[in-house]
Amino acid sequence: MAEVRDGYKITELGEIPLEWDVVQQGDISVFYNGRAYKQTEFKNSGTPIIRIQNLTGIKEPVYSDLILEEQKYANPGDLLYAWSATFGPYIWNGPRSIFHYHIWRIEINEKILDKLFYYYRLDFVSRELQGKKNGFSFVHITKSLMESHKIALPPLKEQQKIAEILSSVDTQIEQTEQLIEKTKELKKGLMQQLLTKGIGHTEFKQSELGEIPVTWGVASFEELGVFFKGKGIAKKDLSELGEPCILYGQLYTTYKEVIKEIVYRTDIKVKNPVIGYANDLLIPSSGETAIDIATSAALMVDCVLIGGDINLFRPNQSIDSRFVSFQLNSTRKEDLAKLAQGSSVYHLYAPSLSGFKILIAPLEEQQKIASILSTVDAEIASYEQEKAKYEELKKGLMQQLLTGKIRVKVDA
CATH class of the missing domain: 3.90.220.20 (DNA methylase specificity domains)
Incomplete structure (x- = not known):
């Protein structure tokens, strides 16, 4: 039988402080x-x-x-x-x-x-x-x-002290959430400005997609590259070891506009696999709603197996896929959703996407805009990591303080 610590007693809930x-x-x-x-x-x-x-x-x-x-x-x-x-x-x-x-x-x-x-x-x-x-x-x-x-x-004063400690962590979580929301709003405003007006332009022209800088153009996907269709990997095929891979559902749940690191792997051997490379653009071909399926992610990693229900677009040398991805997830999202076909399940097929038009800036400007927005994304990710640390701290404190495993000092 385990020895009871000084100041504690054994109860039906286990070991708790004597005063509790x-x-x-x-x-x-x-x-x-x-x-x-x-x-x-x-x-x-x-x-x-x-x-x-x-x-x-x-x-x-x-x-x-x-x-x-x-x-x-x-x-x-x-x-x-x-x-x-x-x-x-x-x-x-x-x-x-x-x-x-x-x-x-x-x-x-x-x-x-x-x-x-x-x-x-x-x-x-x-x-x-x-x-x-x-x-x-x-x-x-x-x-x-x-x-x-x-x-x-516990006694009332100890309750109040425990609540004070946990509340202080909650305050940090709330403040971090506010920073996340403010930065997301900043990003939203920047995307609206940078992806339609560019950087430092004073001269504009009318286009079929609205007013744009005179040095910008409008082009369809079929003018800018080629589409491939992913194949051959299911969720059950994921493993800890093997080749890096992306499934279509992860474009909704795991990745945002830019993919810098691959989370999942598979050890299955796919016949004639579709492999993604840095600067490819991924667009899901299946989704629950039209607006959900209107999303994309720019792949910044080489040699990644691409699963089924993913449209892989490989642009030519004049395109930064990050610039396109930011467009499709913001200023062009609603128009992209109009291409979706279906009722209970929606689909976006490459033939429909081929004629879809996007704004094209000079490559150097595309890269600058993508870099600015990626910097804001990095700031959001940093705040989200900070929030996650506070949430883990709170979880640990609740486990220790609310069970009496760790005591708090109470003023007499």
Whole structure:
């Protein structure tokens, strides 16, 4: 039997500090159900209705003119919990509202429980339950399960200190997210300017794609290079060793406008493989929606196996594929989407793409524009890496602090 550390005790939850208690969540908090709403009860004005999408990012509310009992209302600062499809706690920062059936409002006994600590504890509980084979693998969690779930509860002052530490990390995450969004907005503005007006031009002309610098032109893909179709690699063929490869789905999930490093490999032998080289342009030929399929990535790596459902475009010497890729993902994206064919699954085929026209700047200017935008991308990637580090730090702190494995100093 393992020796118990000084200052700790063994409980049904394992080893916890002596001053901590094991409690059921239903004994320290009350979970109030929301209400299901009919479509006919939605109005254009009145009391806002909080739905899960309002907690996860979509801000436009719907309204109701219903008058409900007080426990069905959420006020600013209230603790809410989404229990269907998207799980987890939220601090409500909106106006006084009523809330949907798939959300609980939680009241706590503030004499023994700190709200912000409990917010983090509920987040931790959600992760615990999701990790259990039979606990959270379905589409919703029951109120009785949450009420009966047992947690280790520290004294109030220690709760407050733990919440303060975790909140400081959250602040860093939020500030980094703001930097990411600001830099993305900067990139969006730069693409609109650089990919239509260029660098330092004062003279412009009209073209079939709008006003452009006099030294620029318009050309179709078939005038600028040739298309190949990827083949022969499926997701099941990926391995840790072998040749670098790209599958079409990765153009949506893994790569952005420029591919500088290959993430996946395969050890299968493809007959007559299609191999991509630096400065090739990759465009998916299958996707779920027309706007999704209207994307591309400039390959900056040699000797890469190209999987099926990818159009590989090999431009001539006068084209920087990064410049084209940035166009297709911004100023020309909606027009590219119009070429997509299909209903449940959309396709972009090389014959349709061949006649698609893009703007062409002198090669040196293409390279300068691509370099500027790539520098902004590198800054975004740096911020995203910083955010990921803070998220890992928070995850580790939650594991240690919320279980009592590491104690915090509390002022007497």
